[in-house]
Amino acid sequence: MGVRVIQPKVGVLPLTRPGEGVAGKTGSWRTEKPVVDQGRCTRCYQCEIYCPVNVIRVEPETGAVIDYEYCKGCGVCADVCPVNAISLVEEVR
Amino acid sequence: MLYEILFFGRGGQGAVTAANILVEAAMMEGKHGQGFPFFGAERRGAPVTAFARISDKPILRHGMFSEADIIVVLDPGLLDLGVVKRGVLRENGVVVVNTEKDHIPPGSLNHRGRARIYRVDATRIARELGLVIAGWPVVNTSMLGALAKATGLIGVESVEKAIGDYFGGKAGELNKLAAERAYGETKLVLEV
Amino acid sequence: MSASRPKPPIPYRMRDVVLPGDAACPGCPIPMAWKVLSAVFGDKMILIIPACCSSVVVGTYPFHSLKTSIVHVPFASAAAVASGVAEALERRGIRDVQVIAWAGDGGTADIGMASLSGAAERNNNIIYIMYDNEAYMNTGIQRSSSTPLGAWTTTTPIKGKTEAKKDVAKIMIAHGVPYVATASVAYPHDFYNKLQKARGIKGFRFIHLHAPCPIGWRFDPKYTVRIARLAVETGLWILYEYHDGKLTLSSPSRAYIDPGKRKPVEEYLKLQGRFKNISREQVEEILRHVEMNWEWVKRHM
Amino acid sequence: MGVRKALTGNYAISYAVKLAKPDVIAAYPITPQTSIVEKLSEMIESGELDATMIRVESEHSALAACFGAAIAGARVFTATSSQGLLYMHEIVHWASRTRTPMVMAIVSRTINAPWNIWPDHSDFMDQRDAGWVMSYAMDNQEALDLTIQAFKISEDPSVYLPVMVGIEGFILGHTTMPVDIPEEHAVREWLGPRTQGYVIDGDSPIALGGLTMPEDTEDMFYGIQEAMNEAKKVIREVNEEYNKLFGRRYSGLVECVGCSDAKYVAVSMGAWSGDLIEAVEKLRSEGYPVGAVRIRYYRPFPVEDIWEVARGVKGILVYDRSISFGSYGPIYTDLVGGLATYTRTLPYVSNIVAGIAGVNITVDDFYKLTREFIEVVENGGQPPGFRWVRVRR
Numbered sequence: 001m002g003v004r005v006i007q008p009k010v011g012v013l014p015l016t017r018p019g020e021g022v023a024g025k026t027g028s029w030r031t032e033k034p035v036v037d038q039g040r041c042t043r044c045y046q047c048e049i050y051c052p053v054n055v056i057r058v059e060p061e062t063g064a065v066i067d068y069e070y071c072k073g074c075g076v077c078a079d080v081c082p083v084n085a086i087s088l089v090e091e092v093r
Numbered sequence: 094m095l096y097e098i099l100f101f102g103r104g105g106q107g108a109v110t111a112a113n114i115l116v117e118a119a120m121m122e123g124k125h126g127q128g129f130p131f132f133g134a135e136r137r138g139a140p141v142t143a144f145a146r147i148s149d150k151p152i153l154r155h156g157m158f159s160e161a162d163i164i165v166v167l168d169p170g171l172l173d174l175g176v177v178k179r180g181v182l183r184e185n186g187v188v189v190v191n192t193e194k195d196h197i198p199p200g201s202l203n204h205r206g207r208a209r210i211y212r213v214d215a216t217r218i219a220r221e222l223g224l225v226i227a228g229w230p231v232v233n234t235s236m237l238g239a240l241a242k243a244t245g246l247i248g249v250e251s252v253e254k255a256i257g258d259y260f261g262g263k264a265g266e267l268n269k270l271a272a273e274r275a276y277g278e279t280k281l282v283l284e285v
Numbered sequence: 286m287s288a289s290r291p292k293p294p295i296p297y298r299m300r301d302v303v304l305p306g307d308a309a310c311p312g313c314p315i316p317m318a319w320k321v322l323s324a325v326f327g328d329k330m331i332l333i334i335p336a337c338c339s340s341v342v343v344g345t346y347p348f349h350s351l352k353t354s355i356v357h358v359p360f361a362s363a364a365a366v367a368s369g370v371a372e373a374l375e376r377r378g379i380r381d382v383q384v385i386a387w388a389g390d391g392g393t394a395d396i397g398m399a400s401l402s403g404a405a406e407r408n409n410n411i412i413y414i415m416y417d418n419e420a421y422m423n424t425g426i427q428r429s430s431s432t433p434l435g436a437w438t439t440t441t442p443i444k445g446k447t448e449a450k451k452d453v454a455k456i457m458i459a460h461g462v463p464y465v466a467t468a469s470v471a472y473p474h475d476f477y478n479k480l481q482k483a484r485g486i487k488g489f490r491f492i493h494l495h496a497p498c499p500i501g502w503r504f505d506p507k508y509t510v511r512i513a514r515l516a517v518e519t520g521l522w523i524l525y526e527y528h529d530g531k532l533t534l535s536s537p538s539r540a541y542i543d544p545g546k547r548k549p550v551e552e553y554l555k556l557q558g559r560f561k562n563i564s565r566e567q568v569e570e571i572l573r574h575v576e577m578n579w580e581w582v583k584r585h586m
Numbered sequence: 587m588g589v590r591k592a593l594t595g596n597y598a599i600s601y602a603v604k605l606a607k608p609d610v611i612a613a614y615p616i617t618p619q620t621s622i623v624e625k626l627s628e629m630i631e632s633g634e635l636d637a638t639m640i641r642v643e644s645e646h647s648a649l650a651a652c653f654g655a656a657i658a659g660a661r662v663f664t665a666t667s668s669q670g671l672l673y674m675h676e677i678v679h680w681a682s683r684t685r686t687p688m689v690m691a692i693v694s695r696t697i698n699a700p701w702n703i704w705p706d707h708s709d710f711m712d713q714r715d716a717g718w719v720m721s722y723a724m725d726n727q728e729a730l731d732l733t734i735q736a737f738k739i740s741e742d743p744s745v746y747l748p749v750m751v752g753i754e755g756f757i758l759g760h761t762t763m764p765v766d767i768p769e770e771h772a773v774r775e776w777l778g779p780r781t782q783g784y785v786i787d788g789d790s791p792i793a794l795g796g797l798t799m800p801e802d803t804e805d806m807f808y809g810i811q812e813a814m815n816e817a818k819k820v821i822r823e824v825n826e827e828y829n830k831l832f833g834r835r836y837s838g839l840v841e842c843v844g845c846s847d848a849k850y851v852a853v854s855m856g857a858w859s860g861d862l863i864e865a866v867e868k869l870r871s872e873g874y875p876v877g878a879v880r881i882r883y884y885r886p887f888p889v890e891d892i893w894e895v896a897r898g899v900k901g902i903l904v905y906d907r908s909i910s911f912g913s914y915g916p917i918y919t920d921l922v923g924g925l926a927t928y929t930r931t932l933p934y935v936s937n938i939v940a941g942i943a944g945v946n947i948t949v950d951d952f953y954k955l956t957r958e959f960i961e962v963v964e965n966g967g968q969p970p971g972f973r974w975v976r977v978r979r
Contacts, residue, residue: 002779003377003659009744010816011809012802013685013783016793018352021306022344029311045296049473050510052316054303058296070305074312074499075507088507113762117592120764126592129761132704132944153860155757156946331788333654346798354786355793356657358650359676365647369610369654369662372638374787376609377659382788400650403643 021070026053030073032088038063040085047077047086095150096246097158099180100143100236102167104135107233108143110259111165114237118247118255119147127152140176147246163244164202166190167215167232172201182208189243191215191232195282210283211243213275222267222274231268238272242279249276295477298324307350309342312499312506314470314513316342318416319351321473322385325480328353330383331370335363335397337389338423338498339416361396363388364404367411375410383484386413390431391421394451405460408488412480415453415491418498426501434574435567437559438501445562449574455581457491458527464490465527470497471513472537475524479535482526495522503558512556520547520575523582532585542579550575588768588832595758598726598765599665599691599751600625602733604635605773606689609660609780612640612651616670617703618755619693623665645670649677649690656681656688657794659785661737663688667755668695668709675713681748682717682810684795687740687782690718691733692752693759694856696943704944705754707856707908710884711916713750717810719817720885722752724841724859726763729753731834732882734773738824741781744816756944757857768832776831814886821883839888841880844870845895848877850960853892854905855881855917858947862905865952874960881917889924896925901934901963903956907941914972915939934963940975951975 036047041063048056048064055067056077064086066077078086098115102108109130116126127146135141146152160181169192171177182188184206190197193214202208215235218224224231234256241249252272257265302323303316315338322330331354334340340357343349358366367386374382386404388397393415401413420438421427428438430451437445457465464486468476476494483490497513499506516522517537524535540546550572554560593601600622603611611630613623629635640655642648645666652662666674671692681688697708707722714720719739723729729751736749753759786794798806822838829836843863845851854862859880866878879895881888896902906915913919918937925932938955941947955975962969 003785004779004781005785006743006781006783008685008746008783008809008813010812011685011746012805014346014683014795014798014803014806015784016344016347016349016796018304018791019344019348019350020304022304022348022350023306023308026306048296049299049320050317052309052311052313052509053305053307054300054316054320055305057300067305072311074509075505076312076509079507080510113592116762116764120590120592125764127761127763128592129594129756132756132760134703152763153864154949155761155857155860156948158948328791329788331658331786341797343793343796346796346802349793349796351791351793353791354788355796356654356786357793357795358653359680361646362650362653362677365612365642365650366654368640368642368647369612369651369656369660370658370786371654372610372640372651373655373658373660376638377787379787399643400647403647406643407641409640 025069026072027069030071030091032073032075033068033091034066034071034073034075034077034086035089036064036066037085037087040083042083044082046080046082050076050080052076095146095148095152096162097160098145098147098163098165099161100145100165100167101171101177101180102141102143104137104139104141105229106167107231108141108167111233111237112143112145114252114255114259115145115147115240115247117258118251121251121254122247124149125152132157140171140174162186163240163246164188165236165240167236172198175201177201178203181205187211187244189213189236189239189279191236193217197283199283199285204285208285209281211239211279212282213239213279215239215275218271218274218278222271224267224271234268235271235275238275239279242276249273295324295474298327301327302352304350304352307342308344310500310506312509313338313342314496314509315339315416317470317473318476318494318496321476322480324477325484326383329381330354330385331356333358333363333367333370333384333386335388335392336360336423337392339387341423360392361400363392363397364400364413367413368404368407368409371410384411386411388413388415390415390417390419391429394431394453395429402460405457405462405489405491408462410487412483412490412492414494416494416496418496418501419450420501422498422501434571435560435563437562445567454491454493462489462491463528467493467495467522467524469495469513469517469522469524471510471517472524475535475537479526501559504556508556512553515548515553515556517541518548519550519553520544520579521550521553523578525582532582534582534586542583588766590764590766592762593726593765594621594760594762595726595729595753596621596693596760597625598730599733599753600629601767602730603663604629605768605770606734606737606777607661607774608637608663610638610640610652610655610662611664612642612648612662613664614642614645614648614666614670616645616667618695618759619665619667619670622691622693645673646677649674649681652688653677653681653686656686656782657684657786659780659782659787661780663690665691665693667693668697671709672697672712678713678716678718683806685746685783686748687746688748689733689736689740690748690750692750693755694752695755702943703755705757706942706944710752711908714885714916717747718885719745719747719749719883720752721749721883722855722881723758724857724880726758726761726765729758730765730767731828731836735824735828737777739817739820742820743781743783745813745820746783747810747813747817752856754857772831776827818886818888838891839883840891841882842895843867843878845877845879847875848895849875849899850901850903851877851879851895851899852903852905852956853879853881853917853921855884856907858907858941861947861949862952864949865956868953869957874957876956876960887920887924889921892921893925893928896933899933901936901959901969903959904935904937906937906939909939909942909974934969936969937972938975939973945977
């Protein structure tokens with residue numbers, strides 16, 4: 001079975017495409033900020049696995065790095081860190 | 094000319110099939126047609142009505158009707174029950190009854206004016222040919238043969254061809270034979 | 286918390302699909318689960334999403350927050366739409382794309398139950414994931430049939446829910462589908478393994494995913510994983526797979542077959558504001574259900 | 587060329603669907619629709635039709651499954667009636683508002699309660715604001731032809747809207763008539779492969795139908811209105827192509843009988859239009875200057891076509907086979923509203939609502955009602971604006 005995709009001549013289709021920041025720069029939502037103590041980080045990946053915003057990257061060289069542009073400050077990373085390498089500090093703007 | 098035909102039978106006797114085969118036979122002769130059941134729920138054994146329209150012109154009208162040019166009675170018991178009287182036969186109408194008796198009580202029909210009544214023993218034909226399904230003699234195809242004879246509305250060859258197309262195979266052959274025999278055995282029993 | 290090192294490639298492939306800056310509440314486990322999906326399927330999945338939090342989480346026209354295909358559908362229709370998509374893909378010979386119905390507990394256990402049951406009975410080739418946050422969170426925390434006994438919601442505002450939680454996984458097992466599993470957002474590796482297993486099976490596969498909601502359950506968002514884990518550690522939420530007529534207890538739950546190893550259920554309840562007014566009798570009743578569930582699991586192992 | 591077969595209206599639709607070669611069919615049984623999908627099931631199981639039948643657990647899921655298959659690139663079909671159509675209603679809107687080409691047959695049956703299986707147009711009319719192109723047949727031949735055309739119209743890039751084809755249950759649905767079935771290859775060649783505005787098959791990460799702000803949503807809905815306008819042109823073109831290819835003589839969105847010299851027109855839709863045309867022909871033979879306008883496409887509403895014949899007439903009588911309780915028949919309100927955009931001086935436009943819940947209306951009824959309307963106006967009287975003609979008065 002064949003299907004030809006041809007754009008409609010009139011009207012707008014209710015289609016969306018992938019984009020970062022669909023809810024804006026969600027970093028502005030934070031009241032608390034997770035801060036990584038790189039000396040303690042064991043590169044266990046727990047924070048990266050669980051981060052609901054997908055803003056934590058753990059690399060063997062750097063350890064956990066957080067993209068604060070989008071981090072909502074939920075604190076899950078701090079709670080799941082087995083070595084307490086992430087602490088939550090009050091957001092100061 | 095538009096002909097409207099009522100079939101009275103019992104659920105399971107194939108009145109609706111008869112109406113549909115008649116349409117097919119008419120179609121083979123280049124005519125137009127409609128065949129349909131009573132619009133509603135009908136149950137096996139209970140009295141049923143089927144309808145047909147045949148015309149040489151396109152048929153515009155739709156739906157059920159109670160006045161007819163031709164009435165076909167598949168079961169003689171329906172005469173006594175007063176069921177057949179629900180259909181009004183138009184002037185110069187034709188009635189074809191499946192019955193072994195030559196006597197048709199005139200009071201069991203409802204006719205506007207002159208009418209001719211034909212009979213054929215379709216039940217016997219069906220039994221002799223072994224056309225019995227689940228205890229029911231299949232009389233509808235015989236009645237189509239009788240209809241062809243009594244009215245001349247449609248050729249018996251067309252009726253037989255339509256029957257053959259509808260059933261196919263051995264059943265088709267037997268039913269064609271039933272129509273053919275009924276065609277030969279149909280006779281006028283009453284003119285009023 | 287255990288410091289077990291995750292097995293690659295999960296964390297790496299998890300980076301692929303879920304884009305930052307979505308519209309989920311802080312601490313919401315929905316995108317966590319999507320990361321696991323992406324680790325298994327990459328962008329080769331089509332999510333069929335009925336009305337639920339996820340409809341909002343992915344953002345507003347003209348963008349969405351996942352680098353994969355999504356079809357938003359009316360509340361009761363996820364399983365039916367998914368069936369249709371799967372049949373079309375099958376006819377077009379597209380075999381490398383997984384159709385996944387992704388629905389909340391309301392869209393599954395309540396309004397979507399008939400279409401779910403229909404798709405399961407037909408054994409349509411889809412994975413159905415019920416992410417269970419135990420109430421209608423998107424409309425503002427109303428009771429669903431999957432809300433547990435004693436839980437506060439805005440439609441059980443004073444007495445809490447007076448009936449037990451509907452066990453949808455058992456209902457799906459009764460359908461005789463090829464694969465049924467329970468999972469939890471707290472155990473992404475277990476969830477990952479189950480998706481991998483499901484991926485290799487053709488037909489209807491169902492995964493019941495336990496997913497705490499910080500807003501509706503009334504807890505600090507940082508505890509999402511902790512609470513989900515406590516549900517397992519207290520024996521309240523049992524992780525298992527049902528495949529080929531056999532039930533297998535999953536490793537995170539294995540220890541808790543022994544009631545002595547289970548944490549006290551109060552540890553789970555007291556962290557959540559929704560159980561603030563739960564009665565002693567209701568707690569007893571919950572414990573009785575836990576025991577019954579374990580007995581059921583043992584019988585089917 | 588094709589073959590002629592004696593077919594019920596329902597089977598005529600089944601054959602049309604077969605010729606259009608759908609990939610996926612999903613349906614749920616309901617009287618009086620069921621025999622359409624029974625026939626299609628038989629065609630699929632016998633190998634006559636290579637399609638997938640999804641035997642769903644409800645009408646809601648029937649249309650939902652069709653929607654899913656359609657957006658993933660399949661040509662789809664479903665059919666239903668009455669309560670089933672009402673149960674689908676949510677997805678009826680979802681399909682049009684996502685601009686999803688698909689075809690559905692409606693075998694009309696009145697809306698219940700009380701339980702009633704007989705036809706009027708209430709189920710069809712219940713969908714009139716849903717953004718579907720809506721056609722309605724007068725006989726079985728037209729049921730087949732409109733169904734084939736529906737696929738062509740639906741998949742036209744100027745339209746991209748779902749199309750429903752209506753027939754009355756029993757009156758056409760269960761009535762056998764001779765039907766010319768076009769040659770399969772010719773239909774398939776004419777329809778060509780499935781066309782749609784987007785496809786969701788995992789090839790590119792697009793999402794369909796997500797949360798959209800008011801202004802953007804309004805743009806999308808405005809596009810549907812534009813597509814409806816485009817559809818008028820497409821329907822006329824499709825009709826012409828079809829007539830040429832398959833030897834038919836259909837007009838466009840409406841069919842007119844005896845309208846060129848008419849001072850009065852009677853408007854109707856569906857099988858009873860045949861009865862009305864017969865009555866009008868009789869009236870014409872008796873010297874009454876009346877024509878019949880039969881609506882073949884109800885959405886988009888063919889107001890231009892009706893204005894063409896209605897400008898300058900003294901009276902228009904609209905026969906509706908459904909009622910918007912507390913208002914009038916829907917064709918009447920559409921017509922009056924539409925004509926008022928052309929002129930500030932309307933002729934007498936009267937509405938007769940009849941045939942409700944399956945009540946039989948005959949040629950004779952149409953003859954008397956239409957003649958009465960003409961005579962009242964001719965005698966300088968004012969005909970009633972609205973009448974519900976019941977058999978039991």
